[in-house]
Amino acid sequence: MKLPTEYNALVGALLDKAATVGQPASGVFEITSRCNLACGMCYIRHSASDLAAMRTELSAMQWNRLAREAAVNGMLFLLLTGGEVFLRPDFLDIYEQVRTLGLNLTLFTNATLVTKEIADRLSVSPPNLLEVTLYGATEATYEAITGVPGSYARCLSGIENLRLAGVPLLLKTTLTRLNIGELEAMRRLAREWNVPFQAAWLLTPRRDGKDSAVREYRLSPRQCVELEGAQASREPAPPNRTTSPSTRSVFFCGAGKNSFVITASGEMNACIDLPRPAARPLECGFARAWDQVGRFVDSVPASAVCSSCELDPVCPRCPALSLIETGDLMAPVPYLCEIATARYGPRITPSQCT
Amino acid sequence: MWKAKDNLLLREIGEECVLVPTGGRVLDLNGLVTLNAAGRCVWELLDGHHSVENLADALAGQFAVSREQARADVEEFLSKIEPLGLAVRDEASNRI
Numbered sequence: 228m229k230l231p232t233e234y235n236a237l238v239g240a241l242l243d244k245a246a247t248v249g250q251p252a253s254g255v256f257e258i259t260s261r262c263n264l265a266c267g268m269c270y271i272r273h274s275a276s277d278l279a280a281m282r283t284e285l286s287a288m289q290w291n292r293l294a295r296e297a298a299v300n301g302m303l304f305l306l307l308t309g310g311e312v313f314l315r316p317d318f319l320d321i322y323e324q325v326r327t328l329g330l331n332l333t334l335f336t337n338a339t340l341v342t343k344e345i346a347d348r349l350s351v352s353p354p355n356l357l358e359v360t361l362y363g364a365t366e367a368t369y370e371a372i373t374g375v376p377g378s379y380a381r382c383l384s385g386i387e388n389l390r391l392a393g394v395p396l397l398l399k400t401t402l403t404r405l406n407i408g409e410l411e412a413m414r415r416l417a418r419e420w421n422v423p424f425q426a427a428w429l430l431t432p433r434r435d436g437k438d439s440a441v442r443e444y445r446l447s448p449r450q451c452v453e454l455e456g457a458q459a460s461r462e463p464a465p466p467n468r469t470t471s472p473s474t475r476s477v478f479f480c481g482a483g484k485n486s487f488v489i490t491a492s493g494e495m496n497a498c499i500d501l502p503r504p505a506a507r508p509l510e511c512g513f514a515r516a517w518d519q520v521g522r523f524v525d526s527v528p529a530s531a532v533c534s535s536c537e538l539d540p541v542c543p544r545c546p547a548l549s550l551i552e553t554g555d556l557m558a559p560v561p562y563l564c565e566i567a568t569a570r571y572g573p574r575i576t577p578s579q580c581t
Numbered sequence: 582m583w584k585a586k587d588n589l590l591l592r593e594i595g596e597e598c599v600l601v602p603t604g605g606r607v608l609d610l611n612g613l614v615t616l617n618a619a620g621r622c623v624w625e626l627l628d629g630h631h632s633v634e635n636l637a638d639a640l641a642g643q644f645a646v647s648r649e650q651a652r653a654d655v656e657e658f659l660s661k662i663e664p665l666g667l668a669v670r671d672e673a674s675n676r677i
């Protein structure tokens with residue numbers, strides 16, 4: 228089969244091939260769950276000074292060992308994310324070690340801690356892509372979301388440092404009710420800076436089950452679907468079962484088939500939104516942990532309600548979203564039912580409503 | 582003589598081969614280079630000690646193609662990877 232030449236399509240095709248042989252080709256390392264910002268809608272956030280969270284974090288040596296073992300087992304794409312990775316004073320040491328392994332590397336950051344020195348050091352051997360999240364195009368909106376005075380100016384300065392150092396950047400935003408009005412202004416900023424721009428808006432509650440303000444922040448299902456329509460001409464469609472690779476599993480993505488996540492405390496899970504099966508690669512070895520993740524994904528049964536729902540082909544629900552939203556891997560998710568209804572038009576009612 | 586740039590590693594994903602950087606500013610943003618079986622065969626010999634003729638011999642030996650076709654394929658491959666900065670003509674080893 229001839230491989231596509233467009234980058235995202237090529238990555239997708241390679242990951243599909245990895246899934247067919249169960250290769251853990253794509254990994255996410257959550258280097259810390261702590262962050263210096265305090266966005267109300269964040270699914271992971273612990274404060275920068277959270278000692279309990281800090282104590283459970285893996286050391287640089289442990290991350291490097293995991294990265295090496297993952298690469299030996301077939302990891303080719305790696306995302307280093309947080310929390311905020313630059314809160315770790317040893318983050319660049321971790322990064323520079325991992326860089327030597329022959330990986331396609333992406334970093335996520337809010338850029339507020341990126342000094343000129345950090346940007347210059349990164350630029351010696353830059354990641355394939357560094358993605359910066361921008362929460363608004365004005366100080367008032369940005370800081371209404373992040374809750375930290377001065378953070379907007381620090382973010383702009385971090386972006387400037389990264390641009391000047393020539394680090395490949397992508398600017399992205401998480402859209403909420405507070406900043407949706409600044410979408411165009413953020414897009415303009417990205418154009419001025421000559422960096423690509425992406426927006427996302429499917430917000431999930433906190434992964435640890437603690438109280439989350441996500442419901443006050445997220446857009447209405449109607450707004451989500453309008454944004455999908457507006458975005459369709461600019462960016463790829465959001466995942467749904469009609470366009471994604473079909474697998475026998477009830478997951479329609481690569482979770483546990485070609486991808487995995489390792490949390491700040493060293494647990495290996497199927498996806499960022501799914502804290503299962505919490506395998507311990509540092510204790511049992513990478514290959515056995517990956518095997519546990521695969522067996523977990525295969526063991527999740529289909530949702531009786533959703534599999535008989537006519538909206539299923541256009542619904543973004545998956546077991547991870549069911550779990551994080553409802554505590555049950557198989558339960559329908561009312562917010563997603565509304566999005567599916569809005570995607571399809573009002574012709575069909577979700578099963579759970581009938 | 583041709584030599585692959587340092588800081589590049591050949592990795593496998595499924596049955597495909599991908600070149601990935603191990604440091605430095607090697608590949609551009611969103612750069613991903615895949616090699617087919619013939620590309621891989623040539624790539625693995627880009628050590629500064631093989632001429633285009635040697636590469637064509639290896640290719641013809643491993644795949645069912647004529648010597649002329651193999652030479653044309655090698656030249657086409659090198660002409661694609663040179664501008665990407667993935668391999669260089671190694672003049673030093675040429676003199677040996």
Ligand code: SF4
Pocket residue numbers: 478479480481482498499500501545546547548
């Ligand atoms: S949220 Fe669901 S669809 Fe998305 S990566 Fe996780 S398991 Fe896959």
Ligand code: SF4
Pocket residue numbers: 532533534536537538539542543544558559560561563564565567568577578579
């Ligand atoms: S619309 Fe609701 S009931 Fe239907 S598949 Fe989606 S989450 Fe399940």
